[in-house]
Amino acid sequence: MTQENPDAALSDFLPFLLFQAAELSSRNFQHHYQSRYGMLRTEWRVMFHLGSTGDQTAKHICVRASLHKTKVSRAVKALEEKRFLKRNTIQTDRRSEQLCLTHQGKAAFADLTLIATKFGRELEQSLGTQDHEKLVAMLQKLITLHQPNL
Amino acid sequence: MTQENPDAALSDFLPFLLFQAAELSSRNFQHHYQSRYGMLRTEWRVMFHLGSTGDQTAKHICVRASLHKTKVSRAVKALEEKRFLKRNTIQTDRRSEQLCLTHQGKAAFADLTLIATKFGRELEQSLGTQDHEKLVAMLQKLITLHQPNL
DNA sequence: TTGTAACTGTTACGTTTGTAACTAACAATG
DNA sequence: CATTGTTAGTTACAAACGTAACAGTTACAA
Numbered sequence: 001m002t003q004e005n006p007d008a009a010l011s012d013f014l015p016f017l018l019f020q021a022a023e024l025s026s027r028n029f030q031h032h033y034q035s036r037y038g039m040l041r042t043e044w045r046v047m048f049h050l051g052s053t054g055d056q057t058a059k060h061i062c063v064r065a066s067l068h069k070t071k072v073s074r075a076v077k078a079l080e081e082k083r084f085l086k087r088n089t090i091q092t093d094r095r096s097e098q099l100c101l102t103h104q105g106k107a108a109f110a111d112l113t114l115i116a117t118k119f120g121r122e123l124e125q126s127l128g129t130q131d132h133e134k135l136v137a138m139l140q141k142l143i144t145l146h147q148p149n150l
Numbered sequence: 151m152t153q154e155n156p157d158a159a160l161s162d163f164l165p166f167l168l169f170q171a172a173e174l175s176s177r178n179f180q181h182h183y184q185s186r187y188g189m190l191r192t193e194w195r196v197m198f199h200l201g202s203t204g205d206q207t208a209k210h211i212c213v214r215a216s217l218h219k220t221k222v223s224r225a226v227k228a229l230e231e232k233r234f235l236k237r238n239t240i241q242t243d244r245r246s247e248q249l250c251l252t253h254q255g256k257a258a259f260a261d262l263t264l265i266a267t268k269f270g271r272e273l274e275q276s277l278g279t280q281d282h283e284k285l286v287a288m289l290q291k292l293i294t295l296h297q298p299n300l
Numbered sequence: 301t302t303g304t305a306a307c308t309g310t311t312a313c314g315t316t317t318g319t320a321a322c323t324a325a326c327a328a329t330g
Numbered sequence: 331c332a333t334t335g336t337t338a339g340t341t342a343c344a345a346a347c348g349t350a351a352c353a354g355t356t357a358c359a360a
Contacts, residue, residue, distance in 0.1 A: 014270060014282075015179060016198065016215075017289040018172035023216045024296035025165040040346080048166065059308060065166075066173045068348065073310060095308040095355045120164060126295055131288055132164075138277060138285045139167040145276050146174035190316080209338060220318070223339060245325045245338045 025123075032115050037108050038082070042067065042075040044112070047084060047101065051109035055100040057090070066147070084108060175273075182265050187258050188232070192217065192225040194262070197234060197251065201259035205250040207240070216297070234258060 026041065033039040039047070049061050058076060062069050076099060079085040084105035087097040101109060124132040176191065183189040189197070199211050208226055212219050226249060229235040234255035237247040251259060274282040 012270070012286060013198075013202075013266065014273060014286065014289075015172065015175040015266075016195075017286060017293065018168060018175055020216050021289050021292050021296070022165065022168035022172040024293060025168055028296060029165060045166075048163075052163070066170050069309070070348070093356070116163065116165075120162070123164060123292070123295070127288060127291065134284065135288045136162060136164065136167060138281055139171050141277065142171050142273070143167065143174060145273070146171070146178060218318070219339070243326070
């Protein structure tokens with residue numbers, strides 16, 4: 001971490017690289033859900049989790065998506081107001097509700113997912129399929145290392 | 151992207167993985183600069199860039215760190231008030247100033263960097279040196295793909 | 301049961317953030 | 331030089347965020 005080679009330290013510092021990569025790829029996708037559906041980043045994330053893993057409680061989404069509960073609470077409310085999501089009471093535990101996408105919500109999810117996967121395939125091509133798979137595997141490992149619970 | 155295997159879609163979606171990995175690794179480091187130096191995330195990022203790549207203008211940091219200029223502006227102000235940073239006017243262009251860490255700022259940077267590298271080495275061990283290098287390389291490639299400028 | 305503790309989700313409040321408008325300095329064109 | 335346009339950085343304002351306090355529900359031990 002000397003200043004001899006200006007970029008060496010930066011380039012080697014994983015958290016910085018991860019932030020950068022996450023930020024840039026997130027920004028590139030942002031305008032799709034914003035302009036088409038007026039959704040915020042967190043709303044898209046919640047929708048994405050519901051759409052791809054099926055109905056969940058808010059708590060599940062918090063843990064799985066590493067999002068704060070107030071953030072999720074507000075995103076759920078917003079998605080509900082946009083008629084993208086509805087809540088079903090769970091009889092066995094009335095503290096939490098099962099969240100599920102409405103017909104309209106599923107349509108938006110499908111539409112956005114289509115773009116996302118196309119976007120993903122371009123990345124895969126740029127990196128090469130093998131490297132892409134490896135990258136995914138390593139990130140997953142890294143995540144489980146940082147998040148031993150679940 | 152079906153719902154048959156609940157986790158498949160999530161796991162394959164790179165932006166999600168990147169966000170998750172970035173968020174978790176960032177959070178793990180957060181309390182160090184917060185508790186010791188009362189710094190916010192963006193302040194640490196600005197300090198990190200200044201410390202590792204040497205003196206820069208605010209604009210440089212914006213581009214290199216993918217941070218919004220208002221965010222950088224405020225972080226610089228905060229670091230200045232904490233006596234971690236000082237501004238030097240550039241004679242050839244008085245619109246921007248060269249930002250550099252003070253003695254105190256460099257000390258804080260060195261201290262935090264020590265923790266960061268220790269932290270990084272643990273990750274490297276967990277992933278394996280070869281994989282770690284490969285991960286870094288791929289993230290760099292990914293970043294340049296998303297950010298053709300610079 | 302009843303009381304206490306733990307858990308899920310919401311809300312109030314203060315802080316941080318992004319958008320847009322602004323100032324100041326430079327660049328380019330006539 | 332004026333004028334027009336561009337760039338670096340700051341600031342006002344509104345939106346979004348996190349912390350902490352809260353209400354409602356469940357678990358569990360006395």
